[in-house]
Amino acid sequence: MSTPKMNATGEKSPQTRAPLPSQVVKEDEPILVAAAKAGDISAFETLVSRYERKIFRLAQNITQNREDAEDVMQEAFLKAYEHLSGFQGNSRFYTWLVRIAVNQALMKLRKRRPNQVSIDEDVNTGNDLIPREIEDWGPSPEERYKQSELAGILNSTIADLDPPFRIVFQLRDIEELSTEETAEALGLSVPAVKSRLLRARLKLRQKLDRYFRRSENQ
Amino acid sequence: MNCKTLVVELEDYLDEELDSELRTSIEVHLAKCKNCKLIVDTTKKTIQIFCNSEPAPLSEDTRHRLHDALVKKLGRPRA
Numbered sequence: 001m002s003t004p005k006m007n008a009t010g011e012k013s014p015q016t017r018a019p020l021p022s023q024v025v026k027e028d029e030p031i032l033v034a035a036a037k038a039g040d041i042s043a044f045e046t047l048v049s050r051y052e053r054k055i056f057r058l059a060q061n062i063t064q065n066r067e068d069a070e071d072v073m074q075e076a077f078l079k080a081y082e083h084l085s086g087f088q089g090n091s092r093f094y095t096w097l098v099r100i101a102v103n104q105a106l107m108k109l110r111k112r113r114p115n116q117v118s119i120d121e122d123v124n125t126g127n128d129l130i131p132r133e134i135e136d137w138g139p140s141p142e143e144r145y146k147q148s149e150l151a152g153i154l155n156s157t158i159a160d161l162d163p164p165f166r167i168v169f170q171l172r173d174i175e176e177l178s179t180e181e182t183a184e185a186l187g188l189s190v191p192a193v194k195s196r197l198l199r200a201r202l203k204l205r206q207k208l209d210r211y212f213r214r215s216e217n218q
Numbered sequence: 219m220n221c222k223t224l225v226v227e228l229e230d231y232l233d234e235e236l237d238s239e240l241r242t243s244i245e246v247h248l249a250k251c252k253n254c255k256l257i258v259d260t261t262k263k264t265i266q267i268f269c270n271s272e273p274a275p276l277s278e279d280t281r282h283r284l285h286d287a288l289v290k291k292l293g294r295p296r297a
């Protein structure tokens with residue numbers, strides 16, 4: 001086994017692809033958190049730089065406002081630092097951080113659109129969910145688009161969802177919180193999360209269909 | 219199981235939270251109903267595409283402002 005190549009500053013060479021955040025989480029997150037709790041500032045900074053992009057995207061997707069998203073991200077990290085001693089380690093640090101960020105983001109959203117946003121309002125889960133004429137997408141429809149194009153498609157698609165669906169989908173399927181964690185973070189029941197999630201998934205499927213259906217891309 | 223009753227169980231099916239009996243009856247339906255099969259496949263794909271999407275890097279300005287806010291709080295510049 002060879003050691004990873006190091007460049008002059010001692011960092012791994014760029015050829016070594018960074019592991020996905022969800023993989024990283026499982027490895028050394030508890031060690032970094034313990035160090036940060038013991039007063040190691042650079043450990044906390046490592047956590048920040050690891051998650052800043054994800055937390056910013058989360059805030060952006062919830063608030064749909066760049067300025068608010070930036071505030072939310074800053075507030076979330078500052079709050080996390082402030083309350084680090086109260087973090088018990090019962091959940092992943094990232095899950096805890098997401099919950100802080102979601103609270104900040106929801107406050108912003110409610111301030112901007114007080115009449116529009118109620119996460120716990122009743123949503124009807126009628127029988128209109130299943131469309132009739134479905135088209136095949138083929139095995140890797142996303143590969144027909146450049147990465148930046150795909151990012152644009154995904155952002156505008158999720159922005160189109162109403163907040164109760166958008167936020168549940170964000171937590172459950174993008175941040176990969178469990179159904180229970182999502183319910184707890186949003187103050188919803190588990191069945192409420194599930195019904196919103198199904199609706200969100202099916203709506204997004206429908207919205208992506210026009211980009212991914214095979215017949216129009218051949 | 220038919221197209222209408224499938225939707226009731228769809229959420230738990232997608233999250234693999236169904237007991238094996240219910241799961242089997244969904245799979246039996248999916249094997250003979252092209253429409254439901256496509257819905258399930260493309261919905262799974264939708265979840266997968268979002269889940270695998272990488273967040274964009276922060277802009278320089280945004281990073282600087284985060285950096286400054288942290289320095290203020292943590293009391294020393296980041297290395």
Ligand SMILES: [Zn+2]
Nearest residue numbers: 220221251254
């Ligand atoms: Zn069917």
